[in-house]
Structures are given as C-alpha cells and as structure tokens.
Amino acid sequence: MNNTGDLDAWRDLPALQQPEWDDPAEVRVVAEELAKQPPLVFAGECDQLRERLGEVARGEAFVLQGGDCAETFEGSNADAVKNKLKTLLQMAVVLTYAASVPVVKIGRMAGQYAKPRSKPTESRGGLELPAYRGDAVNGFEFTPEARRNDPWRLLKAYHSAAVTLNLCRAFTKGGYADLRQVHAWNQDFVASSPAGRRYEQVAGEIDRALTFMKACGVNPDEFHSVEFYSSHEALLLEYERALTRVDSLSGLPYDVSAHLVWIGERTRQLDGAHVEFLRHIRNPIAVKLGPTSTADDALALIDRLDPGREPGRLTFITRMGASKVRQALPPLIEKVERSGARVAWICDPMHGNTFEARGGHKTRRFDDVLDEVTGFFEVHRALGTHPGGIHIEFTGDDVTECVGGGHPIDEDDLHQRYETACDPRLNRGQSLDLAFMVAELYRKTH
Numbered sequence: 103m104n105n106t107g108d109l110d111a112w113r114d115l116p117a118l119q120q121p122e123w124d125d126p127a128e129v130r131v132v133a134e135e136l137a138k139q140p141p142l143v144f145a146g147e148c149d150q151l152r153e154r155l156g157e158v159a160r161g162e163a164f165v166l167q168g169g170d171c172a173e174t175f176e177g178s179n180a181d182a183v184k185n186k187l188k189t190l191l192q193m194a195v196v197l198t199y200a201a202s203v204p205v206v207k208i209g210r211m212a213g214q215y216a217k218p219r220s221k222p223t224e225s226r227g228g229l230e231l232p233a234y235r236g237d238a239v240n241g242f243e244f245t246p247e248a249r250r251n252d253p254w255r256l257l258k259a260y261h262s263a264a265v266t267l268n269l270c271r272a273f274t275k276g277g278y279a280d281l282r283q284v285h286a287w288n289q290d291f292v293a294s295s296p297a298g299r300r301y302e303q304v305a306g307e308i309d310r311a312l313t314f315m316k317a318c319g320v321n322p323d324e325f326h327s328v329e330f331y332s333s334h335e336a337l338l339l340e341y342e343r344a345l346t347r348v349d350s351l352s353g354l355p356y357d358v359s360a361h362l363v364w365i366g367e368r369t370r371q372l373d374g375a376h377v378e379f380l381r382h383i384r385n386p387i388a389v390k391l392g393p394t395s396t397a398d399d400a401l402a403l404i405d406r407l408d409p410g411r412e413p414g415r416l417t418f419i420t421r422m423g424a425s426k427v428r429q430a431l432p433p434l435i436e437k438v439e440r441s442g443a444r445v446a447w448i449c450d451p452m453h454g455n456t457f458e459a460r461g462g463h464k465t466r467r468f469d470d471v472l473d474e475v476t477g478f479f480e481v482h483r484a485l486g487t488h489p490g491g492i493h494i495e496f497t498g499d500d501v502t503e504c505v506g507g508g509h510p511i512d513e514d515d516l517h518q519r520y521e522t523a524c525d526p527r528l529n530r531g532q533s534l535d536l537a538f539m540v541a542e543l544y545r546k547t548h
C-alpha cells in the first residue's frame with residue numbers, strides 16, 4: 103500500500119475527464135514543481151477527520167459539507183472566503199442547536215478548481231470552443247485563448263488553495279468562529295431576510311445558553327474556535343498524485359491537497375484510474391453515487407476502497423434527484439448495511455436536480471433540493487439507519503442562481519446575479535432556510 107509503485111498504478115488505467123494537454127512534457131515539469139511544494143494539510147488532520155467521519159458512520163454526528171460548485175482563482179480573497187465561512191458557520195450553528203447533533207464542518211473549498219463536464223466543447227453563436235473545466239485547467243471567458251488548457255494553472259490552483267486554506271484556518275481558529283460571535287455573523291443579514299430573522303432568534307437562545315454555562319463555571323474559551331476541514335473532487339490525477347506524500351510518522355501515503363477528497367459520479371468506474379489512485383491514499387475519501395448506481399456497485403467500491411471496513415474511511419454521497427431518491431436509495435443502503443460495512447451516508451441534493459430555465463440559465467428549484475433531502479431522511483428513518491449529512495453547493499453572497507426559497511427567486515430573476523462558473527448555488531438565505539429545514543427533519547428522525 104505504501105510504495106510509490108502502487109501510487110502510479112492508475113497511469114495504466116482509463117482516466118476519464120482528464121484535460122487534453124498540448125504538451126505532456128510541460129505537464130511533467132509542472133508536476134515536478136508541484137511535488138516540491140509544502141503540504142496544504144497534514145496527515146494528523148486527515149486522521150482526525152477520519153475519526154469524525156467514523157462518528158458519523160456510527161450515527162453520532164452529522165456532516166455539513168459545502169461551498170462553490172467551481173472555485174475560481176479570483177474568489178480566493180478574504181471577503182469571498184469570509185462570506186462562505188460565515189454562511190457555513192451559521193448553518194452549522196442552526197443544525198447543532200436545533201438538531202442537537204455535533205456537526206462536522208467540511209468546505210468544498212481550497213481545491214475545488216476542476217470540473218468534469220458532460221460535453222468536451224461549448225458552442226455560442228456558431229463558435230465552438232473547449233468546455234470550461236475549472237480554473238485549474240482553463241479560463242471561463244469564451245475566447246480561444248482563455249479556453250486553451252494550460253498546465254501551469256495547476257500550480258496556480260495549488261497557490262490559490264493555499265491562500266484560501268490559510269484564510270479558512272485564520273477565520274476558524276483566530277476568534278472569528280467563536281460561538282460568542284453568533285450575532286456578529288448575522289449583522290449584515292438580519293433585517294433584510296426572513297432566514298436572518300429566524301437565525302437571530304436561535305442566536306439569542308445560544309447567547310443565553312452560553313451565559314448560563316459561564317455562570318455554571320464552563321470556560322467560554324472552549325467555544326473560541328471550530329474544527330474545519332477542506333475537500334474537493336479528486337479529478338485531475340496529475341495534480342493529486344504530485345501532492346501525495348508519504349507521512350514520516352506512519353509511512354503511509356496521504357494526498358496533502360485536502361483533508362478529504364472524493365470521486366465524482368462520472369469517474370467512479372471500478373476499473374478506472376480514479377478508484378485505483380484513491381484506494382492507495384490514507385485520507386478519508388468519498389464517492390458520489392447517482393441514480394444508476396447499483397447495490398453491487400456500492401459493495402464493490404467498498405471492497406476496493408475500504409477493505410478493512412473502517413468507519414470514517416469511506417463516505418457515500420448520494421445524488422439521486424428528488425424524483426428518484428425514494429426508490430433508488432433503499433436498495434443501496436440495505437445491501438451495504440447487510441454486508442457489515444460502516445460507511446457514512448451523505449445527501450447531495452444538488453446534482454440530481456439541475457435543469458435549464460426558460461432564459462437558458464442552469465438552475466435548481468429550492469423545493470426539489472428540499473424534497474431530495476426529505477426523501478433521504480424518510481428512507482433512513484424507514485430503514486433505521488443514520489442520515490449522516492448534507493453536501494451542498496452554496497455561496498455566502500446574495501446570488502440568484504437557484505429558484506424558490508423563503509425569499510423567493512423566480513426563473514425570470516436568474517439573470518440578476520448569476521455568477522457561478524459552473525452549476526447554480528444556493529445563496530445565503532436559501533442555505534439558512536435549508537439548515538432550518540434539515541434540523542427539523544433530523545429532530546423528527548431521532
């Protein structure tokens with residue numbers, strides 16, 4: 103498991119969704135450069151997340167994983183990162199308080215720079231160019247220059263991830279995430295939104311609870327910082343391989359590009375390069391399972407990726423779509439549970455619910471997102487298993503990318519602030535609305 107030969111076995115297997123680079127020699131130069139860079143995360147932190155996910159697999163905690171669909175280099179700045187973290191912290195507070203469950207906070211942040219695409223090219227007004235594959239590969243702008251795949255972007259992705267993670271660490275450890283700041287996170291939001299007003303009530307109750315605990319002698323500094331973990335789809339194997347290092351303490355290889363990496367729905371082939379590569383790293387890993395996944399696929403993935411059946415090692419992120427979740431999910435869970443494996447189950451209610459709106463924008467209905475999460479909870483309740491978390495695409499800004507929600511956005515409003523580089527994200531109000539609803543669903547299940 104820990105020799106570098108195994109770490110390169112993927113090179114002999116089909117690797118889907120890899121960019122076609124003009125010059126493979128240039129890619130090798132970039133990979134060598136990446137291999138010299140310091141780790142972004144440490145093995146011990148990955149182990150800690152694996153333990154936390156083990157608690158999720160055992161039914162003792164809940165995952166909140168989220169962030170942009172596609173992070174951009176431009177977005178690795180203090181304001182954008184702070185807004186996303188603020189929203190994640192607010193959601194986590196609502197879930198922890200209203201559902202009384204420990205929440206494991208994982209950003210789709212500091213590395214989510216590569217996208218699998220349905221089609222290799224995009225056409226506009228008669229011009230056909232390569233599809234945008236994320237800032238790690240090419241530019242979003244629709245020009246031949248921007249859309250050229252440039253391997254040096256991989257190095258830029260590393261540096262943007264470093265900047266973003268540094269900000270995340272500073273915000274979550276340096277006092278900003280202190281639970282005594284619950285009101286401050288909401289300041290710019292409270293008056294303008296129903297979700298903000300509802301949150302303010304919860305924040306008031308938390309304040310009173312903190313005062314009570316202080317009066318009882320609990321040290322308030324206990325709430326000074328939060329554990330935060332980074333994650334992204336391990337799509338570009340040259341990048342992930344170059345950032346994989348053998349840990350000096352354990353002698354085991356860790357992909358130090360993020361605490362958790364996942365395999366997407368389009369690249370989870372059992373005999374494919376992604377599964378082969380990820381099975382050799384010691385990080386906690388996840389696999390997306392769409393509506394065509396069978397229970398046997400899930401079992402075979404467990405055999406490959408988690409042969410030791412270690413709770414926390416493997417998470418399944420299911421993304422069935424609102425109309426399919428109630429039929430497609432039970433057979434998977436039943437067979438996996440019967441096999442004795444202890445995976446964590448997380449619901450991604452975004453990727454099975456995308457459609458094209460009248461004006462041509464890709465969008466998602468808030469109601470479908472909520473319906474898929476509701477179906478996910480119903481299925482787990484019926485089977486007596488643990489609904490382990492949610493995985494969402496959101497931003498801290500007031501974008502208009504998904505329709506519906508407590509402060510409704512209509513299909514005709516989508517053009518107003520449609521800023522995503524790929525798929526539509528929930529805005530801050532929609533994210534908070536969802537957190538309240540998930541907390542309610544969780545309470546009903548437990």
Ligand SMILES: O=C[C@H](O)[C@H](O)COP(=O)(O)O
Pocket residue numbers: 171217218219220221453524525
């Ligand atoms: O985020 C997920 C995928 O990369 C995305 O849904 C693909 O979008 P496409 O179908 O427009 O290529």
Ligand SMILES: C=C(OP(=O)(O)O)C(=O)O
Pocket residue numbers: 171218335365366367368390421453
């Ligand atoms: C591509 C993604 O999802 P999926 O693999 O589930 O389609 C994603 O989460 O960015």
